[in-house]
Amino acid sequence: MSESDKKAILLIEDEKVTAKTITKILEKNNYTVLHAHSGEEAVAIANNCNKIDLLLTDIDLGGGIDGTVAVEEILKYKNIPALFLSSHTEPEIVEKTEKITSYGYVVKNTGETVLIASLNMAFKLFEAHEKINTQKQELEASAEKMQASLEELESANEDLTTTQKRLIESESKATLSEKLMAESNNMLQLVLNTIPARIFWKGLDYRYLGCNRLVAMDAGFSSPEQLIGLDDFNMPWREQAEQYRADDLSIINSGNAKINYEERLTQSDGTVLWLNTTKVPLRNIEGRIIGILGTWEDITAKKNAMESLHISEERFSSIIQSSSDMIFIINQNYLISYESPSTAKILGYPEGFFLGKSAFSLIHPDDLNIVMQEMDQVSRFKNDGLPTEFRLKKADNTWVFLEAIASNLLENPAVKGIVITARDISERKKSEEVIRLSEEKFRNIFETMSVGYFRTSIDGNLIDLNPACLHIFGYDSLEDAKAALNDNSNNVYADHDEWVRMRNNISDKTVPAAYTVKLLKKNGSEFFGNVSLRHVNSSDGTPLHIEGLVEDISERIKTQEILIQSEKMITVAGLAAGMAHEINNPLGIIMQNAENAKNRIFGDLPGNISAANEAGTDIGTIRKYADMRRINNYLQEIHDAGTRAAKIVSNMLQFSRRTESKFSYLDINDIMEKAIELAMNDYDLKKKYDFRKISITKNYGSLPEIQCQETQIEQVFLNIFKNAAQAMAKKEFSENEGPSLNIRTFSNNSKITIEIADNGPGMDENTRKKIFEPFYTTKEPGSGTGLGLSVSFYIIVTGHNGTITAESSPGKGCTFIITLPEKKRNI
Amino acid sequence: MNMKLIVIDDEKNIRDTIRDYFEDNGWSVITFSSGEDALEFLEKETTEYIIVDGRLPGMTGTDFIRKASLIRSGIKYIIYTGSYDFQIGDDLRASGITEKNIVMKPVMDFTDLHNALEHINK
Numbered sequence: 033m034s035e036s037d038k039k040a041i042l043l044i045e046d047e048k049v050t051a052k053t054i055t056k057i058l059e060k061n062n063y064t065v066l067h068a069h070s071g072e073e074a075v076a077i078a079n080n081c082n083k084i085d086l087l088l089t090d091i092d093l094g095g096g097i098d099g100t101v102a103v104e105e106i107l108k109y110k111n112i113p114a115l116f117l118s119s120h121t122e123p124e125i126v127e128k129t130e131k132i133t134s135y136g137y138v139v140k141n142t143g144e145t146v147l148i149a150s151l152n153m154a155f156k157l158f159e160a161h162e163k164i165n166t167q168k169q170e171l172e173a174s175a176e177k178m179q180a181s182l183e184e185l186e187s188a189n190e191d192l193t194t195t196q197k198r199l200i201e202s203e204s205k206a207t208l209s210e211k212l213m214a215e216s217n218n219m220l221q222l223v224l225n226t227i228p229a230r231i232f233w234k235g236l237d238y239r240y241l242g243c244n245r246l247v248a249m250d251a252g253f254s255s256p257e258q259l260i261g262l263d264d265f266n267m268p269w270r271e272q273a274e275q276y277r278a279d280d281l282s283i284i285n286s287g288n289a290k291i292n293y294e295e296r297l298t299q300s301d302g303t304v305l306w307l308n309t310t311k312v313p314l315r316n317i318e319g320r321i322i323g324i325l326g327t328w329e330d331i332t333a334k335k336n337a338m339e340s341l342h343i344s345e346e347r348f349s350s351i352i353q354s355s356s357d358m359i360f361i362i363n364q365n366y367l368i369s370y371e372s373p374s375t376a377k378i379l380g381y382p383e384g385f386f387l388g389k390s391a392f393s394l395i396h397p398d399d400l401n402i403v404m405q406e407m408d409q410v411s412r413f414k415n416d417g418l419p420t421e422f423r424l425k426k427a428d429n430t431w432v433f434l435e436a437i438a439s440n441l442l443e444n445p446a447v448k449g450i451v452i453t454a455r456d457i458s459e460r461k462k463s464e465e466v467i468r469l470s471e472e473k474f475r476n477i478f479e480t481m482s483v484g485y486f487r488t489s490i491d492g493n494l495i496d497l498n499p500a501c502l503h504i505f506g507y508d509s510l511e512d513a514k515a516a517l518n519d520n521s522n523n524v525y526a527d528h529d530e531w532v533r534m535r536n537n538i539s540d541k542t543v544p545a546a547y548t549v550k551l552l553k554k555n556g557s558e559f560f561g562n563v564s565l566r567h568v569n570s571s572d573g574t575p576l577h578i579e580g581l582v583e584d585i586s587e588r589i590k591t592q593e594i595l596i597q598s599e600k601m602i603t604v605a606g607l608a609a610g611m612a613h614e615i616n617n618p619l620g621i622i623m624q625n626a627e628n629a630k631n632r633i634f635g636d637l638p639g640n641i642s643a644a645n646e647a648g649t650d651i652g653t654i655r656k657y658a659d660m661r662r663i664n665n666y667l668q669e670i671h672d673a674g675t676r677a678a679k680i681v682s683n684m685l686q687f688s689r690r691t692e693s694k695f696s697y698l699d700i701n702d703i704m705e706k707a708i709e710l711a712m713n714d715y716d717l718k719k720k721y722d723f724r725k726i727s728i729t730k731n732y733g734s735l736p737e738i739q740c741q742e743t744q745i746e747q748v749f750l751n752i753f754k755n756a757a758q759a760m761a762k763k764e765f766s767e768n769e770g771p772s773l774n775i776r777t778f779s780n781n782s783k784i785t786i787e788i789a790d791n792g793p794g795m796d797e798n799t800r801k802k803i804f805e806p807f808y809t810t811k812e813p814g815s816g817t818g819l820g821l822s823v824s825f826y827i828i829v830t831g832h833n834g835t836i837t838a839e840s841s842p843g844k845g846c847t848f849i850i851t852l853p854e855k856k857r858n859i
Numbered sequence: 860m861n862m863k864l865i866v867i868d869d870e871k872n873i874r875d876t877i878r879d880y881f882e883d884n885g886w887s888v889i890t891f892s893s894g895e896d897a898l899e900f901l902e903k904e905t906t907e908y909i910i911v912d913g914r915l916p917g918m919t920g921t922d923f924i925r926k927a928s929l930i931r932s933g934i935k936y937i938i939y940t941g942s943y944d945f946q947i948g949d950d951l952r953a954s955g956i957t958e959k960n961i962v963m964k965p966v967m968d969f970t971d972l973h974n975a976l977e978h979i980n981k
Contacts, residue, residue: 616964617941619965620965624872624965625876628880628883637883639883675967
């Protein structure tokens with residue numbers, strides 16, 4: 033067959049795989065194939081190509097025009113048969129194709145045989161259709177002629193009729209049956225050639241008497257006639273001939289048909305087919321067996337499909353077998369109809385244990401509700417469920433955590449159930465628990481740590497803070513703090529520039545730099561805080577937010593102040609000890625000389641008179657002279673100044689003086705009383721400040737006796753009284769207010785606290801900080817040594833392990849607070 | 860009758876003013892600038908009172924008293940010192956020295972020193 037003799041088919045198919053398969057089949061069957069991927073392409077190809085004998089088209093072509101439209105378009109200018117090919121079996125689509133001049137409809141993947149037969153049928157139908165068309169035209173043309181001769185004929189007819197009648201009667205009946213036979217033969221031939229099955233018949237000598245085209249093709253012949261007279265041993269399937277012969281023999285001998293059995297057949301090209309064969313005995317009119325009629329169907333493809341189906345089933349079954357997931361199928365009544373083999377392995381029950389049981393049996397009662405709800409959702413809305421966690425009782429009565437997901441496949445005819453895939457998530461649960469514990473641990477640290485922790489956005493808006501942070505700043509809750517702070521931290525830093533400076537220097541280090549800054553509490557009061565900030569970054573390094581730690585270090589700073597103070601004292605003490613001796617000697621010289629000078633002028637000494645006489649004068653004249661020239665005054669002032677200096681040195685020396693008086697257990701309230709009495713009777717106080725005019729309020733708590741040095745504590749109290757009296761003397765009181773001292777003592781937390789508050793002029797912060805420094809005094813020169821409070825400090829802090837602080841602000845008076853440790857008396 | 864007093868101080872001005880005061884008051888006073896010189900004197904003669912500086916170059920006031928006590932008994936001592944940390948050791952206490960024998964330098968008035976001398980009870 034030359035190339036040009038081949039029929040050309042335009043295949044319109046958008047699915048590549050299908051197109052390839054069909055093309056292969058068509059080419060194998062000697063067709064030339066043109067392939068269009070879309071309706072539009074098909075129209076274009078049809079336009080440009082004259083040699084197209086048939087359109088084989090898919091209906092649904094994805095986008096663009098569909099197959100029926102494309103065919104309609106092509107058929108407008110081309111008269112060719114069209115055969116539809118589709119997976120659709122819906123009536124309306126079939127109907128749609130039938131509206132067009134259609135030569136058939138093939139369901140996709142029905143196999144080579146059907147496709148080729150349908151093609152043949154389409155060609156045949158088309159040819160027949162064409163023939164009818166030409167005949168119709170010829171008929172119409174001759175109709176007129178016929179009409180004319182009809183009249184002639186009619187007259188002749190009458191003559192003939194009589195003759196004919198006779199003739200017909202005389203004609204043998206055999207001629208008629210011969211005609212009938214011929215018609216029947218033609219019919220049979222058509223069936224034989226178009227039926228998509230192999231048909232053959234053999235005589236009693238096992239030789240082929242006839243067959244249809246398909247058998248001839250299998251045998252490698254071009255026409256059925258070529259087989260006639262040959263037997264199976266002359267065929268390509270001679271390998272199977274022996275078996276065929278045995279079957280034929282048995283049919284002929286027994287007269288029984290052999291129906292629908294499978295056997296092999298080797299084709300002319302060597303391919304071995306699987307056949308479904310039926311052989312029946314051929315009988316003549318008398319009922320005698322004259323041969324065998326056989327048909328076979330090529331079921332190789334079906335067999336192969338079955339084979340691959342089997343393999344695929346095997347594969348899936350082994351996947352399910354080895355899967356660690358459990359698969360259940362349950363019916364609409366929630367009864368389990370399938371359990372995968374892994375179920376027994378994981379849960380420890382015998383195989384098939386769940387079959388017929390309720391899907392809800394063995395589920396932990398606490399989890400039952402959520403599982404039932406989920407199942408209800410899945411079965412009602414026919415969609416896939418959400419992963420659901422629940423506990424299931426294992427064979428050993430322990431609970432296993434499962435995560436299951438249900439898909440509703442009730443309407444899938446192959447499943448007809450809800451498929452549940454369940455997985456043992458005990459391990460995951462365990463690690464989740466570890467994570468939860470760790471989270472809880474850090475949460476606890478966050479909640480309970482004494483250091484304040486906070487997190488803000490990059491531009492400083494508060495996100496979160498811990499209780500310690502709330503406490504430090506005095507806020508009630510996170511919301512409270514957010515409301516107050518979110519205008520860019522203006523309410524946190526006493527100096528807003530500090531915040532800006534810190535923010536610009538934020539480090540990404542794990543241990544960020546700490547800054548000491550003045551911070552503001554909710555109530556506006558300032559305090560010193562240690563603040564450290566750092567960026568929290570995402571994995572790619574972009575800063576997500578700022579986190580910081582804050583500590584209230586006011587107490588620490590106060591302690592530091594005290595330490596610095598003590599340090600100063602010790603320095604002074606060291607200096608004083610070294611200096612005292614060196615200064616005392618010259619002071620002694622000054623004072624002793626001044627005294628001697630005074631004595632030798634004004635003293636009642638025998639030497640004075642004799643010396644005056646010896647000098648040619650008398651002591652009275654000398655004394656008068658000294659008076660007139662105020663020499664007495666000079667000497668007295670030298671002596672007084674020396675005395676003052678000596679006192680300073682003596683006071684300084686107290687810092688270095690070792691304990692001289694012994695510690696004894698005493699009631700501080702008693703010492704306070706003594707100190708008040710001393711103050712009342714102090715000459716200096718009486719004279720200059722009139723201590724008696726000061727109203728004293730005493731509020732003594734009940735105190736345990738503590739170990740202390742009476743005179744030293746007394747000295748401290750007296751010193752505070754003196755300072756208070758001097759300070760209050762400087763203040764002008766209104767009529768209804770006078771100078772007052774408020775004394776309070778109490779015992780708390782293993783220490784005794786003594787508060788002495790005056791209502792004097794008070795002092796500013798700068799002064800308050802310096803009052804304990806040696807030689808710091810606000811009094812006029814000469815009225816104080818500037819050592820009183822330093823010595824007090826030394827006595828309380830170094831000598832008694834206590835603390836002494838002062839609180840004051842201008843106009844508000846001053847309060848001294850002394851604490852002394854309560855040391856248990858060893859009995 | 861004249862009381863006998865020895866004043867020992869390395870500071871000339873100190874010992875001279877003390878001498879002047881007590882001489883004006885009718886005492887008989889001898890001064891020394893070191894404990895060694897005073898001991899030498901005590902080998903030959905005795906005295907009723909001695910005012911001695913605590914801190915002296917060479918022999919200290921304490922050493923002097925201990926040694927002097929071995930030579931002469933019955934002398935009344937005053938330790939006149941500018942050091943607050945002056946400690947009376949056991950040896951001095953053995954020689955009968957107590958807090959009453961210590962006068963802090965400088966005295967506000969010579970009478971303090973005078974009274975101290977007269978109040979020593981031996």
